[in-house]
Amino acid sequence: MPPRIQIISILICVFLVAYVFELVRRKHLSEEYSMGWLITGTSMLILSVSDDAIKWVSGLVGATLFTSTLFFFGLLFLMVICLHFSIRISALTKQVRTLTQHVGILDHEKKVLEKKIHQPPWQAGTSSLEQI
């Protein structure tokens, strides 16, 4: 691998790993979500530093250029991370939806109770559309 791209790649990976640690330390990123980034950064760092590792992996995937191997695995890791996030977003959307429904129902029940508490007994009758 040309030394210039090797140095750039090492610097980017070191920066990525260090930045993820810093984000976790500041509690801007949870440990759960940091795992994917740390695995990506560390793997790419190993591939950038070790000539033997990148040679072996390039031979494994059939790449003629070492830089292609780096790009290939970088892209692969990003795809996995994106898919993981899509799964997480789907779960969160479902949870928000459920909470929204429950908030709506609980708010309605609160209003019904407030109405019943503040309403004088002689006005307790309801219209036909309201009697539930």
Added chain:
Amino acid sequence: MKTLSYQTFKSQTSPPIESAVIPEDDTAETLSPQEPLTKPPKTLIIIPAYNEEKNIGAVLEGIQKQSPGIPVLVIDDGSSDNTEKVVRQHNAKVISLPYNSGYGVALQTGFLYAVKNDFSIVVQMDSDGQHDPANIKDLIEEVQKENCDVVIGSRFLSKDSYKTSLARHAGMILFGAIASLFCKQKVSDPTSGFQALKERAIQFIASDNYPPDYPDADFIILMNRCGFKIKEIPVTMHASPDKESMHHGHKTVYYVFKMFLSIFVTLLRKYPKR
């Protein structure tokens, strides 16, 4: 991460407020010696509404005229207009969702409410005036019969209904044909939101199985595969006064994609018979 299920929610909250908290108001819950021993089924009409201040009043008046005595629950799906105010002026119940969540979510909220308050029959209809309240009693009569869990009001079985656009009609025919094929019965109007459901079908809709965006042919196939008995009856549908369909513009492309994908995965999944 575990999703908060409705059963958890139900077990954590108090019994239905309307029937349990202040019993002296709840005259409908107690039978006097003069009344017949068999109580009529507890019925609820659910109407999801989003920015329908112009139409919802007429719909509620129509229901009050055609089906007096049946309570109505409007789910205000985060409207930015005066929909909630108009509903309250007509003395109907209203659940307001904090933000616009979509047709399916609003509708399912009504079904969650129906399960929580032990309603045994639910009629769902649209808020834009398309569905004729005169057909509500037909749907209720039909769903009360044995061997029937869901009754779908079909515009194509009625001569009085409005004519849809060619593209929309083609979509309905396509997904109707797919639903008919897999349900092994004729499904002429899979997009109809004018339906009556009873008991276990209500609980099924309140569960995680319900598609959150727009329940359509995929949900009919799902219900059929779970053993629910589905019938269609003719109903009158009017053209929507001033609004476009839910599936217009780029949403049409997503609708077709979503429906094919949803039907495909529905057929791949295994569901317990009811």
